[in-house]
Amino acid sequence: MQHYEVNFDGLVGPTHNYAGLSFGNVASLSNAKSTSSPKSAAKQGLQKMKALQEMGLVQGVLAPQERPDIYALRRLGFHGSDTDVLAAAAKEAPAIFRACCSASSMWTANAATVSPSADTANGKVHFTPANLTNKFHRSLEPETTGRILRAMFANARYFEHHRHLPDNEHFGDEGAANHTRFCNEYGFAGVELFVYGRHAFDDSKPAPSRYPARQTYEASTAVARLHGLSDDNVVYLQQNPAVIDKGVFHNDVIAVGNQNVMFYHQEAFIDQQRAFAELETKLGGSMHFIEVPSDVVSVEDAVSTYLFNTQLVTLKPGHMVIIAPTECQENARVAAYLEHLVQQNTPIKEVRFFDVKQSMRNGGGPACLRLRVALNDQELDAVNPHCILTDGLFERLNKWVDKHYRDELSTDDLADPQLLEESRTALDELTQIMHLGSVYPFQRD
Numbered sequence: 001m002q003h004y005e006v007n008f009d010g011l012v013g014p015t016h017n018y019a020g021l022s023f024g025n026v027a028s029l030s031n032a033k034s035t036s037s038p039k040s041a042a043k044q045g046l047q048k049m050k051a052l053q054e055m056g057l058v059q060g061v062l063a064p065q066e067r068p069d070i071y072a073l074r075r076l077g078f079h080g081s082d083t084d085v086l087a088a089a090a091k092e093a094p095a096i097f098r099a100c101c102s103a104s105s106m107w108t109a110n111a112a113t114v115s116p117s118a119d120t121a122n123g124k125v126h127f128t129p130a131n132l133t134n135k136f137h138r139s140l141e142p143e144t145t146g147r148i149l150r151a152m153f154a155n156a157r158y159f160e161h162h163r164h165l166p167d168n169e170h171f172g173d174e175g176a177a178n179h180t181r182f183c184n185e186y187g188f189a190g191v192e193l194f195v196y197g198r199h200a201f202d203d204s205k206p207a208p209s210r211y212p213a214r215q216t217y218e219a220s221t222a223v224a225r226l227h228g229l230s231d232d233n234v235v236y237l238q239q240n241p242a243v244i245d246k247g248v249f250h251n252d253v254i255a256v257g258n259q260n261v262m263f264y265h266q267e268a269f270i271d272q273q274r275a276f277a278e279l280e281t282k283l284g285g286s287m288h289f290i291e292v293p294s295d296v297v298s299v300e301d302a303v304s305t306y307l308f309n310t311q312l313v314t315l316k317p318g319h320m321v322i323i324a325p326t327e328c329q330e331n332a333r334v335a336a337y338l339e340h341l342v343q344q345n346t347p348i349k350e351v352r353f354f355d356v357k358q359s360m361r362n363g364g365g366p367a368c369l370r371l372r373v374a375l376n377d378q379e380l381d382a383v384n385p386h387c388i389l390t391d392g393l394f395e396r397l398n399k400w401v402d403k404h405y406r407d408e409l410s411t412d413d414l415a416d417p418q419l420l421e422e423s424r425t426a427l428d429e430l431t432q433i434m435h436l437g438s439v440y441p442f443q444r445d
């Protein structure tokens with residue numbers, strides 16, 4: 001049997017904009033109110049997907065969500081026609097309105113936590129959409145995420161879907177951005193590392209003081225229980241609160257893992273020695289722990305370049321490639337470190353750079369844009385085939401973007417009723433291209 005790690009990248013939605021919504025995410029705040037380009041954002045994402053497909057990897061696509069979220073605005077008391085709702089919300093509550101327009105579902109590392117069948121008690125692939133409670137604009141995502149995932153992974157023989165955790169910060173869950181699966185081979189049972197920012201039910205434990213810790217220990221343990229993981233294949237590790245306070249709002253901003261490689265910054269964790277020893281013992285194989293020292297790359301450089309928000313993909317046994325944003329190339333210290341890294345005797349042999357600047361300006365690097373799902377070939381056959389990138393789908397999606405997306409969008413444009421119409425028309429067509437059925441609220445009224 002063959003095994004694959006499939007990356008499902010988020011397709012950037014038609015309302016991609018910079019509204020400065022994410023306190024604790026340095027890029028989001030510093031680019032607030034600048035003009036975005038939804039068209040180039042979507043195309044940059046598609047180019048990355050195509051490049052990975054051309055490297056011989058199986059590449060998937062995850063559909064964006066409907067925005068502006070008229071339904072959220074109606075729940076908040078705005079009423080009348082859709083145009084009335086948009087106008088009143090934009091005028092009376094502009095900050096809430098902008099939050100309801102975010103295209104943040106593009107960062108599919110936050111869509112869900114996924115456990116491959118080799119790790120779970122019932123031998124199925126398990127999915128739990130992330131509740132994303134820490135940010136209002138992101139808390140609007142989980143219901144539709146759940147519907148889209150069910151439309152992509154529909155076969156109950158292979159796939160099990162859970163409801164997102166209770167919508168409360170005690171169970172704040174940010175999905176795969178804080179979850180890394182290690183294994184010797186994708187098809188073998190692995191060890192799932194859950195990284196959390198704070199304990200919600202124990203105030204005596206360390207926590208950041210400036211910026212929020214979005215993922216709680218209690219959320220991580222709940223997901224592990226839902227997925228039927230055993231104590232023998234789970235490790236928990238706390239993020240260093242000091243780096244959260246420097247802008248590391250998810251673990252994937254300071255660490256990335258693949259198979260038996262853990263690439264991370266010296267200051268990423270607390271109690272790392274215990275956790276790494278446990279990880280190695282539970283994996284029953286030898287791990288490569290590649291630590292980047294602070295005097296070579298500072299946390300600030302890691303945050304501004306997204307050195308760790310890179311994808312680490314295996315092209316052939318023992319040959320991994322880092323998929324990095326061009327920001328890493330533009331920073332002399334980070335570029336020099338990467339050049340040095342590929343000459344060391346580790347499985348990381350190459351670096352390839354990609355321009356995902358439209359996403360980076362909101363704090364989303366290459367790793368944020370993808371959700372990893374390890375599958376065997378029977379499971380892959382059971383995935384909705386219209387969500388797997390082929391040359392044909394790539395071409396079709398590019399044409400679809402050209403037809404429906406704006407070249408430029410400012411936050412003032414978000415109240416334009418025409419934008420809502422354009423977004424719905426685009427998504428309606430997309431559900432036909434990707435055979436998703438009626439996953440969006442406007443299709444279900």
Ligand SMILES: N=C(N)NCCC[C@H](NC(=O)CCC(=O)O)C(=O)O
Nearest residue numbers: 019020021022025028107109177368
């Ligand atoms: N690291 C991972 N896995 N994901 C990155 C998510 C970026 C996202 N940015 C935003 O939501 C900004 C939207 C705005 O400001 O308009 C966030 O902070 O949740």
